[in-house]
Amino acid sequence: MWRYTLRRLSFLPIILIVVSILVFVLLRVLPTSDIADVIGGQNATPEQKAAIRARYHLNDPIFPISFTGSAPFVEVQKNSQYSRWLVDALRGDFGKTYTSQKSVRSEFFRRFPASFEVVALSLLFSVILGISFGIISAMYRNSPIDYFVRIFAVFGTSIPEFFLLSLLIIIPSYLWNYSQPVGGYVSIFSDPWTNLRLFLPATIILGIGGSAGLMRLVRTTMLEVLRSDYVRTAKAKGLRQRTVILTHALRNAGTPILTAIGSAFILVFGGSVVAERVLSIDGNGLFLFQSTFSRDLPVIQFLAIYTATVVVLVNLVVDLSYAFADPRVTYR
């Protein structure tokens, strides 16, 4: 299993290189408007724009290798934007933001705890919600609670999270004058109550969004498993219902559920952008959103690399966890 993990991890650098090249193509080769215009603003003089271009090396070729029409068809440039970025990135330096001139890396780490808490709490909530209601729904098939769960799952995938979040902020405020704290991350260790109040709406709404698919999947897998012979045997020999459901049925429904938890993670991770924007939580989702607005290329490049890493690692963890759910799965 360790060898398998290492082999999978060895793909990570290759994936990251590919992602970084794609992002470079997207952000620097294709854009319809000049980045110098965006950074300098509308009133920038041509001299100022030239200075900006020189400062961020925007006049350099983008990639170290370019193709030409005549032999030898390939031209190698010494100083390109990509090679400069790559060399710095390998040293752990992801440049400075265009807008605030701060280190992208330290800005990222400053915002990381808030984002981490949004994603972690929401994922936890969606897993609890999804698995428990999925099981209940399968156990009491075609009962009112089953119908409720099924309707809930459809609504959860159709109603946009930003609408539910807005409702969750305005309704308590309209009815009971409750004001939702916005912005200002407070560590859970120094002030747990304010911290939880800040993250509660995001946790509820992202959790619901992430749990809908999971709920549906747990229900269908459990329905299948509950019909199987070994569950009937377990019931017949007089095991308690809790034991039958949790250790016999759920364990055997394991692998598809783990895959669905992986998808729930990706959903929650993506949804954190909207949640952080609505609640003004100063995390990396908001960072990405603001950088999109101001075309802050170093930030977007870095966050793309970060996202790719997270996606690859989550998929790896999901694959490895199959072995825990099902001992027959071995990795070599």
Next chain:
Amino acid sequence: MATLADGSVTVGAEESWELPKNRSRLSQLGRLARDNPVGAIALLVVIGFVILGLIGPTLSPYPPKELDAGSRYLGPSSSHLFGTTRFGQDLFSRVLAGARIDLKFGAIVLVLGFVPGTALGIVSGYFGRWVDYLIQRSGEAWAAFPQLFLLLTFVAAFGPGLQTVEIVAAIGALFGGSRIMRVVALVEKQKEYVVGARSTGASEFRLLWRHVLPNIMPYILVGLSSVFAAAVLVEATLSFLGLGVSPGDPSWGADLSIGVGAGSTYPWLVIFPGAAISLVVLAFNLLGDTLRDILDPRLRGSTGPRR
């Protein structure tokens, strides 16, 4: 007894049992609606949405962008059905105009993304080999990333605006459509009528165009429905974030985000645009679900919205 490609049934002369009465198309439809009430309601909502999108602006009592400083933040009443915004615009007229924006947006996404995606999926599933491999792997890579991160990266590249959003939503629809149709084409190419038509010497193109395509039309409708739902959601989300329609344009997402600021005092500013988005997305998703359940339970889970 043999089932023909168009679903009609022929019975040999030696079979003497009573034939079921040949029902008219309309009564067949009625029966289908009675068996699937949710799907029928969803279909009505979808039809209503399309009609309002087409003729909505002629029904709207006020011009959707007209500012009226004298009637700001009015509550819902008979003269302003959904109340007015902070600029005194009639919210009902704006929601009607929003239907047209989304209808147009969805149509563009379908043409730019879903149609080529469907063609790609069919070709990929039908011919297989490296084309299939390439399309599938790139589709998986696209699906592996959080949708919003992809959208935002594209917006950063092309700049905010409805056109960018159209491009990105179309790419999503391309992959979404090809993923659904690939599975369908894989199943379809094994069927007897394809083998039969091929044995009569039909060319592969004719086979695909005249035989396979009409047979998988219902599945295309399933895909179309869920892709449309996803497109509306994308437009609403990016307009909500301020990266979609230009400021002032009556998009549901944009109106909702303007309304949130004053929402705790004037909740209708949030509720009506949000309800419009939810209703339309829900209807398209439910319609897709119902069609899929009627057609083929095997496809369960391969369609559906993604965010």
